[in-house]
Amino acid sequence: MAIGQIAFLGSGETSLAGGRIFETLAKRINEPLRIALLETPAGFELNSAQVVGKVGDFMKTRLQNYKPVVDVIPARKKNSAFSPDDPEIVKPLLHANMIFMGPGSPTYAIRNLQGTLTWDVIRARHRLGATLIFASAATISVGAHALPVYEIYKVGQDVHAVDGLNFFGDFGLHISFIPHWNNADGGVDLDTSRCFIGMDRFVEWCDLVPTDNQTIGLDEHTGLIVDIESGQCEVSGVSSVSIVRECDPEMYPAGSKFKLSELGSVQLPDPIQKDIPAHVWEMVINAPPLNNDKPSDEVIALAEKRLTARADKNWAESDRLRDQISALGWTVQDGKDGYKLIKSL
Amino acid sequence: MSEMIAPGDLAPDFELDDVNGNRIRLSTFREYGTVVLYFLRGFM
Amino acid sequence: MARLRDGYADFVSRDAEILAVGPNNAETFQRYWKNEAIPFTGLPDPDHLVARVYKQEVNAFKSGRMPLMCIIDKKGYIRYAHFGVSMRDIPSNEELLRVIDELNASSN
Numbered sequence: 285m286a287i288g289q290i291a292f293l294g295s296g297e298t299s300l301a302g303g304r305i306f307e308t309l310a311k312r313i314n315e316p317l318r319i320a321l322l323e324t325p326a327g328f329e330l331n332s333a334q335v336v337g338k339v340g341d342f343m344k345t346r347l348q349n350y351k352p353v354v355d356v357i358p359a360r361k362k363n364s365a366f367s368p369d370d371p372e373i374v375k376p377l378l379h380a381n382m383i384f385m386g387p388g389s390p391t392y393a394i395r396n397l398q399g400t401l402t403w404d405v406i407r408a409r410h411r412l413g414a415t416l417i418f419a420s421a422a423t424i425s426v427g428a429h430a431l432p433v434y435e436i437y438k439v440g441q442d443v444h445a446v447d448g449l450n451f452f453g454d455f456g457l458h459i460s461f462i463p464h465w466n467n468a469d470g471g472v473d474l475d476t477s478r479c480f481i482g483m484d485r486f487v488e489w490c491d492l493v494p495t496d497n498q499t500i501g502l503d504e505h506t507g508l509i510v511d512i513e514s515g516q517c518e519v520s521g522v523s524s525v526s527i528v529r530e531c532d533p534e535m536y537p538a539g540s541k542f543k544l545s546e547l548g549s550v551q552l553p554d555p556i557q558k559d560i561p562a563h564v565w566e567m568v569i570n571a572p573p574l575n576n577d578k579p580s581d582e583v584i585a586l587a588e589k590r591l592t593a594r595a596d597k598n599w600a601e602s603d604r605l606r607d608q609i610s611a612l613g614w615t616v617q618d619g620k621d622g623y624k625l626i627k628s629l
Numbered sequence: 630m631s632e633m634i635a636p637g638d639l640a641p642d643f644e645l646d647d648v649n650g651n652r653i654r655l656s657t658f659r660e661y662g663t664v665v666l667y668f669l670r671g672f673m
Numbered sequence: 674m675a676r677l678r679d680g681y682a683d684f685v686s687r688d689a690e691i692l693a694v695g696p697n698n699a700e701t702f703q704r705y706w707k708n709e710a711i712p713f714t715g716l717p718d719p720d721h722l723v724a725r726v727y728k729q730e731v732n733a734f735k736s737g738r739m740p741l742m743c744i745i746d747k748k749g750y751i752r753y754a755h756f757g758v759s760m761r762d763i764p765s766n767e768e769l770l771r772v773i774d775e776l777n778a779s780s781n
Contacts, residue, residue, distance in 0.1 A: 296651060298649035298650070298651060299647065299649065299651040299653070299714070300658065300661055300690060300714065303712070304661070304685075307685065338649065341707070342649060344710075345707075345710045345711065345712050346712045348710055348712060349682060505657060505660075521661075522657055522658070522660035522661055523660070538660070633728060633754075633756065634727050634728055634741070634743065634751060634754055635751070635754060636750075636751050636752055636753055636754055637750065637751065638750070638751045639749055639750055639751075640743065640745040640749050640750065640751050641726045641727060642749075643722070643723045643726055645694070645716040645717070645718055645722075645723060646699070646716075646717070647714050647715060647716055648699070648702050648703045648706045648714075648715040648716075648717065653692070653714060653716060655692070655745075656749065658690060658692065658714075659745065659746075659747055659748075659749055660747070661688075661690050662687075662688035662689050662690055662747065663687070663688065663689040663690070663744060663745065663746055663747065663773050663776055663777070664689070664690055664691075664692055664744070664745040665684065665689055665690065665691045665692070665742065665743075665744055665745075665769060665773075666692050666694065666742070666743040666744075666745055667677070667691060667692070667693045667694070667740070667741075667742050667743075667763070668694050668695075668724060668727065668740055668741040668742070668743075669674075669693055669694065669695035669696070669740060670695070670696070670739060670740050670760055671695060671696050671697055672695070672697060672701065672705050
C-alpha cells in the first residue's frame with residue numbers, strides 16, 4: 285500500500301483551485317471516496333462546524349460524481365467534551381481516504397493537535413494511503429516552523445515563530461509553508477503579501493528560524509500536490525509556488541513539476557509506522573472494516589423524499605424512490621414513525 | 630441602444646464575490662483556462 | 674443549468690471553467706446553487722454591475738430575460754457569443770465544447 289498524497293492550497297478551498305485539486309486527488313483514489321474534515325483550526329469558533337461544513341458542502345457538490353461520504357470531525361479543543369484525544373471523535377478518521385484541514389487559526393490548530401490521538405491517526409492513515417489536504421491556516425500549522433499570522437498582524441505582537449506540527453520531519457525534510465503568498469488585498473498602499481504580514485515582517489520571521497529551514501510560499505488560487513514515494517511535486521492552479529531558502533530560491537508556475545529531493549534527502553519511514561505510537565498504529569490497522577454501513581447523503585435524501593411522498597399518499601412516487609434507493613444498495617423499511625435503511629446484501 | 634458584445638472584443642474584466650464568498654476576478658480565472666461566461670437571466 | 678451541471682466534467686477535462694452571473698442576490702443564489710448542487714462558480718450580481726459592463730440590457734424585465742453565453746480565451750478575448758432569444762435559448766454543451774476544442778487546438 286502506497287503512502288498517501290499530500291496537497292497544500294494557498295487559498296481557494298471553496299473555489300476553482302480547491303475544486304481542481306480535489307478532483308485530481310479523488311481520481312487517484314481507487315475506492316469509494318470517504319472524506320473527513322477537521323474542525324480543529326476553527327475549533328475555538330462558536331460555529332466551528334459550519335466553518336468547515338462550508339468546505340464539506342463544496343466538496344460534496346464538486347465531487348458529486350464520486351458520491352463521497354463526508355464526515356466532519358469535531359476535534360475542537362484538548363481536554364474538552366470535543367477532545368482531539370477522544371476515540372469516539374476520531375472514529376470516522378479511521379476509514380477516511382481523504383482528510384481535509386483548513387481555515388482557522390494556525391497556532392490554535394498546533395496547540396490542539398500536537399501530541400493528540402487525532403494527529404497521530406491522521407499521520408498513520410497517511411502512511412496507509414489516505415490523501416491529506418491542508419489549506420490556508422492548516423498549511424502553516426503542519427510546517428516545521430509556524431508563522432503566528434493573527435498574533436502578528438491583528439494583535440500586534442512582535443514577529444516571532446512557533447514550532448509547527450512538523451509533518452515532514454518524519455520524512456527527513458525541514459520545510460514550512462506560507463499560504464496567501466501573493467496576497468494583494470492591501471493594494472498599492474499596504475503590503476499584504478506573505479500571508480498578510482508583508483515582505484519586511486516575513487524576512488524578520490525568516491531570520492528567526494533555523495537557516496536550513498525551507499519555506500514554501502503558496503500563491504492564492506494555487507496548490508501543490510506532493511507524492512512522497514514517487515518524489516514528485518506538481519503545482520496546480522493559476523499562479524506559482526515559491527521555495528524560499530538561503531541559497532537558490534526557486535519559483536514554480538502552475539502546471540510545472542519539481543522533485544521533492546530539491547527540498548532535501550527524503551527518508552521513507554522504516555518500518556512504515558516509525559514515529560507513530562504503537563497503540564495508535566494498532567487502532568488504525570485493526571479498525572473494523574466498514575462494510576459501507578452508513579448510508580450516503582444521497583440515500584438519506586431519497587428516503588426523506590419518500591417519507592414525504594408517503595405522507596402525501598403518493599404511492600407511485602414512493603415506489604419510484606424505493607427503487608432508486610435499492611439501486612444504490614440500500615433497502616428501506618417502513619415503520620410506524622418513519623423508515624429504516626438497511627444495507628442490501 | 631448599446632452595442633452588443635462581439636467575438637474579437639476584449640472581455641471586460643470584473644470582480645464579484647461567488648456563492649462561497651470567494652472574490653472572483655475574471656482575469657485571474659482566465660489563467661485556469663478558457664472561460665465560459667454565462668449570463669443568467671434569473672432563476673426559474 | 675442542469676445540462677451544464679451534468680456535463681461539467683466535459684468542460685473541466687478540456688481545461689475550461691464555467692462562471693455563471695445572475696441578477697439575483699447572494700442569498701437566493703446560494704439557495705439555488707445548493708439545491709441544484711451546481712459544481713461551478715456562481716456569481717450574484719444584484720446591482721447589475723457586470724451585466725452593464727457587458728452591455729446587457731438591464732431593463733430586460735419588460736421584454737423578458739435573455740441569456741448571454743460567451744466563451745473567453747486565455748488571452749481575454751471573446752471568441753464566441755450567443756444571445757438567447759428566449760430564456761431557454763442557450764447553446765448545447767456540444768456546441769460550446771466544440772468551440773473550446775477548436776480554441777485548444779489552435780493554441781497548441
